[in-house]
Amino acid sequence: MFGIGLGSLVRIGFRVSDHILKQQEIERSRTASERARLQAEASRERTNEENAIRRRTQLEDEIARASVAVECPNCGATGNRIRKASTGFCQFCGTAIQVNESGTAYIADPIEKAKALVAEEIRQKSGATGND
Numbered sequence: 488m489f490g491i492g493l494g495s496l497v498r499i500g501f502r503v504s505d506h507i508l509k510q511q512e513i514e515r516s517r518t519a520s521e522r523a524r525l526q527a528e529a530s531r532e533r534t535n536e537e538n539a540i541r542r543r544t545q546l547e548d549e550i551a552r553a554s555v556a557v558e559c560p561n562c563g564a565t566g567n568r569i570r571k572a573s574t575g576f577c578q579f580c581g582t583a584i585q586v587n588e589s590g591t592a593y594i595a596d597p598i599e600k601a602k603a604l605v606a607e608e609i610r611q612k613s614g615a616t617g618n619d
């Protein structure tokens with residue numbers, strides 16, 4: 488649930504190929520000043536990229552700390568980690584599991600399930616952290 492998803496890997500792949508193209512542009516560039524400018528640009532992009540990855544990792548750590556291991560109320564699976572006071576989905580049977588402030592898990596009511604589904608969809612579309 489908190490690993491890097493396919494979407495992110497594809498985007499990272501594109502960025503890596505961007506870096507390769509940039510490197511080729513640098514090699515092709517004629518003048519030293521042009522080369523310096525392109526190198527500075529490439530290094531800035533790398534720094535931005537590294538910062539984005541660091542922020543995402545920190546966010547994932549925070550989510551992992553705030554989450555609790557819960558037993559699925561439907562299938563009994565114990566491998567799910569869900570944040571307190573939120574709703575997640577059993578990774579084995581797909582049941583919407585609601586976890587209260589004290590960490591108790593129960594089958595989510597339909598409204599909570601719908602909210603969690605929408606949140607999950609938004610998260611996947613935006614490529615934000617989680618399976619991202």
Ligand SMILES: [Zn+2]
Pocket residue numbers: 559560561562563564577578579580581582
């Ligand atoms: Zn389950």
